[in-house]
Amino acid sequence: MIDSYDVLVVGAGPAGTAAALRAAELGARVGVVESGPTGGTCVNTGCVPTRVLAKTARLMREVRTADAYGISVTEQHIDWPTTVARVRATVDRVRAAKDDTGRFAEAGVDLLRGRARFVSPHELDVTAADDGDVRRVRAERVILCVGGHSRRLPVPGAELATMPEDVLDLPDLPRRVAVVGAGNTGAQLVTIFNAFGSDVTLLEVAPRILAQTDADVSAHVEKAFREQGVRVEVGVETVDGLERVDDGIRLSWRAGDGGGSDHVVVDAVVMSTGWPAAIEDLGLEAAGVEAGKGRIPVDEYLATNVGHVYVAGDANGIAMLVQAANAEAEAAARNAVLGTTVRTPHHLLPAGGFTDPDYADVGLTEDQARERDEHCVVALVELAELERPVIDDRPRGFLKLVADRRREYLLGAHAVGENAVEVIQSVTTAMAAGVDVATLAKVEFAYPTYSAAIGVAARRLLEAPSVR
Numbered sequence: 001m002i003d004s005y006d007v008l009v010v011g012a013g014p015a016g017t018a019a020a021l022r023a024a025e026l027g028a029r030v031g032v033v034e035s036g037p038t039g040g041t042c043v044n045t046g047c048v049p050t051r052v053l054a055k056t057a058r059l060m061r062e063v064r065t066a067d068a069y070g071i072s073v074t075e076q077h078i079d080w081p082t083t084v085a086r087v088r089a090t091v092d093r094v095r096a097a098k099d100d101t102g103r104f105a106e107a108g109v110d111l112l113r114g115r116a117r118f119v120s121p122h123e124l125d126v127t128a129a130d131d132g133d134v135r136r137v138r139a140e141r142v143i144l145c146v147g148g149h150s151r152r153l154p155v156p157g158a159e160l161a162t163m164p165e166d167v168l169d170l171p172d173l174p175r176r177v178a179v180v181g182a183g184n185t186g187a188q189l190v191t192i193f194n195a196f197g198s199d200v201t202l203l204e205v206a207p208r209i210l211a212q213t214d215a216d217v218s219a220h221v222e223k224a225f226r227e228q229g230v231r232v233e234v235g236v237e238t239v240d241g242l243e244r245v246d247d248g249i250r251l252s253w254r255a256g257d258g259g260g261s262d263h264v265v266v267d268a269v270v271m272s273t274g275w276p277a278a279i280e281d282l283g284l285e286a287a288g289v290e291a292g293k294g295r296i297p298v299d300e301y302l303a304t305n306v307g308h309v310y311v312a313g314d315a316n317g318i319a320m321l322v323q324a325a326n327a328e329a330e331a332a333a334r335n336a337v338l339g340t341t342v343r344t345p346h347h348l349l350p351a352g353g354f355t356d357p358d359y360a361d362v363g364l365t366e367d368q369a370r371e372r373d374e375h376c377v378v379a380l381v382e383l384a385e386l387e388r389p390v391i392d393d394r395p396r397g398f399l400k401l402v403a404d405r406r407r408e409y410l411l412g413a414h415a416v417g418e419n420a421v422e423v424i425q426s427v428t429t430a431m432a433a434g435v436d437v438a439t440l441a442k443v444e445f446a447y448p449t450y451s452a453a454i455g456v457a458a459r460r461l462l463e464a465p466s467v468r
């Protein structure tokens with residue numbers, strides 16, 4: 001007999017877990033299929049391990065400056081096996097704290113262990129990983145939350161590269177490392193390896209690192225990387241290949257603007273060059289679902305070209321973040337179960353990275369806002385102007401607020417520096433609540449805090465020169 005569900009969710013990462021639980025809450029009979037451990041990329045190989053490594057990097061930096069505070073620390077080096085064990089133990093603790101399987105059971109959601117593949121628009125085969133047993137399930141509606149995977153560049157010797165999810169499997173901490181790709185993953189790995197004492201080279205094809213962020217954010221972080229001794233090569237034309245040589249791996253590339261060939265010899269090359277959707281073995285053609293390049297396109301209600309199949313999370317390629325996965329899961333579950341037309345407020349999703357210094361943003365960049373209206377108003381506060389960053393000896397960075405030409409509402413916020421992500425979170429709360437700039441300017445911020453930059457920047461927006 002074929003099991004039948006109102007909603008079948010494929011994937012139990014952040015998007016799938018939230019979508020399944022929400023759909024069950026709305027009264028649907030729900031099954032969720034997962035081929036690996038619950039928690040997805042975020043818990044198992046992405047956010048959580050990276051965050052523990054970022055904390056380790058921070059501790060290294062703090063220890064290096066301890067002397068200045070009268071704390072004597074004699075030896076500073078990374079014991080790689082201990083670091084790796086700490087990361088793995090933390091992943092286990094987070095998984096236990098989240099208790100996804102317990103929450104599924106409590107909500108009456110069936111967790112089907114195995115790999116799902118469409119065999120027709122409403123039927124999928126679930127192949128168990130352990131014994132290869134195949135079970136067919138039928139679903140009125142399907143929410144695909146299959147996430148993505150890292151992309152190995154199609155260049156000679158690419159098999160010599162380590163992918164970001166395999167960094168913890170490196171036998172030793174690489175003394176020399178090259179990171180290819182300066183998106184959020186690459187930038188965070190640069191800070192981690194740099195703090196651990198490795199020599200780091202960063203290659204990026206785009207003209208700047210963190211190309212999705214505000215140009216000032218990207219310039220500031222890039223400058224900090226260079227000052228920290230990282231070799232940053234942007235505007236690279238192409239990576240030629242990797243080759244094993246006597247003393248390591250030789251990574252060759254062609255510099256942009258006719259800069260010619262260049263290379264570096266390192267102990268490890270990490271490729272963080274993109275994140276296509278995990279759709280290779282999903283049988284989309286059997287369901288008639290059209291896939292785009294590395295993602296499954298959806299409409300504003302997260303439906304594919306096949307009306308009863310929705311996509312939430314990384315797989316639709318809109319905004320690859322946990323907060324986006326959660327928000328989209330809510331919309332997809334409601335639209336699938338209730339037939340509503342709920343949209344996702346992507347403009348209110350904050351994001352950030354734990355580099356040195358941290359960076360974060362929400363809403364439109366200055367360039368995007370100026371493209372819409374050249375008279376938008378921008379105010380910037382340097383952290384060095386505030387007491388707390390000076391007290392903490394972390395004066396590097398800024399907060400930039402972007403408002404409409406009438407200086408009424410915030411369109412975006414961009415920060416670099418200590419606690420940047422938390423500062424941007426506060427701005428996001430104000431934006432989500434519809435707080436106008438004048439009200440924000442009147443808010444008192446606790447002393448001494450990094451968030452105080454928000455009040456100063458809001459007041460500066462009001463004082464900014466009037467529209468011509």
Ligand SMILES: Cc1cc2nc3c(=O)[nH]c(=O)nc-3n(C[C@H](O)[C@H](O)[C@H](O)COP(=O)(O)OP(=O)(O)OC[C@H]3O[C@@H](n4cnc5c(N)ncnc54)[C@H](O)[C@@H]3O)c2cc1C
Binds near residue numbers: 145281320
């Ligand atoms: C190194 C790194 C660090 C990151 N740090 C952050 C961060 O700090 N903050 C942040 O917001 N985001 C971060 N992200 C992004 C974040 O991890 C993703 O946006 C998030 O995990 C997306 O959730 P998802 O549910 O869409 O996909 P995933 O978490 O990838 O989950 C998809 C699940 O589907 C399963 N699956 C796939 N195909 C099938 C199938 N056919 N059958 C059954 N199961 C299947 C997979 O096994 C997986 O468990 C990071 C990503 C990386 C790589």
Ligand SMILES: NC(=O)c1ccc[n+]([C@@H]2O[C@H](COP(=O)([O-])OP(=O)(O)OC[C@H]3O[C@@H](n4cnc5c(N)ncnc54)[C@H](O)[C@@H]3O)[C@@H](O)[C@H]2O)c1
Binds near residue numbers: 205272274
């Ligand atoms: N802190 C966070 O929120 C966080 C952290 C990590 C990842 N993520 C998310 O996960 C997703 C994947 O991130 P990612 O950084 O792995 O991928 P990405 O697609 O965001 O960045 C890949 C980078 O590699 C570059 N690149 C591509 N081909 C190249 C080549 N041949 N040579 C040099 N550079 C090349 C691209 O220009 C790009 O800058 C993103 O959407 C990201 O937002 C979020």
